[in-house]
Amino acid sequence: MSTAIDSFLAMMAAERGAAPNTLAAYRRDLEGSEDAVGDLLAAGRDDLLSLSGEWASLAPSTVARKISALRQFYGFCVDEGLRKDDPATALPRPQTRRPLPKVLSHDEVERMFTQVEKEAGEGKPNAIRLLALFELLYGSGLRASELVSLHVSAVPRDAPFLTITGKGGQQRMVPVSRRAQSAIARWVEVRPDGSKHLFPSRTGHISRIRLYQMVKELAARADIDPAKVSPHVLRHAFATHLLEGGADLRVLQTLLGHADIATTQIYTHVDSARLVALVNERHPLAGGQRGG
Missing domain, CATH: 1.10.150.130 (Tyrosine recombinase, N-terminal domain)
Incomplete structure (x- = not known):
């Protein structure tokens, strides 16, 4: 068999x-x-x-x-x-509903950034590394596996993009914010030499489990319940907050590396308030007036 x-x-x-x-x-x-x-x-x-x-x-x-x-x-x-x-x-065809992703508020993300930036300001390499990891999790929406396995060669010197190899070996270009570029540059200055990985360990690159632990520990230091936070939750926050800011769903699909837009649509539930306000403010019938 x-x-x-x-x-x-x-x-x-x-x-x-x-x-x-x-x-x-x-x-x-x-x-x-x-x-x-x-x-x-x-x-x-x-x-x-x-x-x-x-x-x-x-x-x-x-x-x-x-x-x-x-x-x-x-x-x-x-x-x-x-x-x-x-x-x-x-066999039956069970009808399952995809669970709604956990969502962090803007305030909670900001508190974590305040904490990690304070720690990185002390100049310790591990703290600078965590800042770079956190910037890429929330700022670019990378999967944990994509982030920990990044090669140094995936970070171009002259373009604000990362080359990511995602699920199924599919490659995509992911924009990197100026903040994340700065954090990566700081990490590269203190990063140990001799590894092809951007975030090396003694045996290759840091593991997803270690990344998970570091994010949980950071949340606790920022007085946020660690049970609410994980690398995947930060990816959800990236997607959710982009939608709140007006991002197109198809663009978000590309950024997240989803093969099927149905996977991306799970995030639309968090943006219902903005959509209702948009209809009330912009629809031709808003305010009792009919379109011509």
């Missing part, structure tokens, strides 16, 4: 550009299902339906992900002639 899973994952990597974390998640889901029902290539519709009992305690979003993995796996098996039928058609 592992051969079939390996072949499926190889296809996902080669043809769809699935990222390593995505491939690992597919493997866990497929091997977990096989642990429950036995050889997936020999499993029937009833076997797959029995998985509902195994999944009873899981969140709907988790169940939806596992079902998606099985549907794609069996579709691959049929296409490759490994099976003549697709037992995954017996």
Whole structure:
């Protein structure tokens, strides 16, 4: 069975550009299902339906992900002639709602900036590094994995852009604010030499887990509940506050590196007040007047 899973994952990597974390998640889901029902290539519709009992305690979003993995796996098996039928058609299509992202207020972000700038002002390399990381998380909306793995070569000297390799190996250009450029320049001056990574560690680059810890610790020092803050929450804040400032949804999609604009649309809920005010102020019927 592992051969079939390996072949499926190889296809996902080669043809769809699935990222390593995505491939690992597919493997866990497929091997977990096989642990429950036995050889997936020999499993029937009833076997797959029995998985509902195994999944009873899981969140709907988790169940939806596992079902998606099985549907794609069996579709691959049929296409490759490994099976003549697709037992995954017996699985339900759960209707899940994407959770609304946590949102930090402008004041909370400002408090964190005040704290990290104060610390960086003392000249310690780790504090200057954190300032550069924080500026890029909130100022450019990078994913944690994109940020920690940045190469020095991704930061051009003569243009306010970063070259980012995102999910599926897709590259995009991300603008960098003057503040972030200044913070990066300060970090480069004190950064250890000898690594291709902008934020190096002894074994390569700093990890996502370490970035997560640093952001939580900064929030606590700024008297903000650490449970509210993470690198991904700062990415959400970047998107939310841009929309509040009038950014176009398609532009935001490009900046965030979303393949599907439906993913970007999750942010529109936070901007409802501004949209209502826009209609009330700018619509031809505003103020009781009709357009010509």
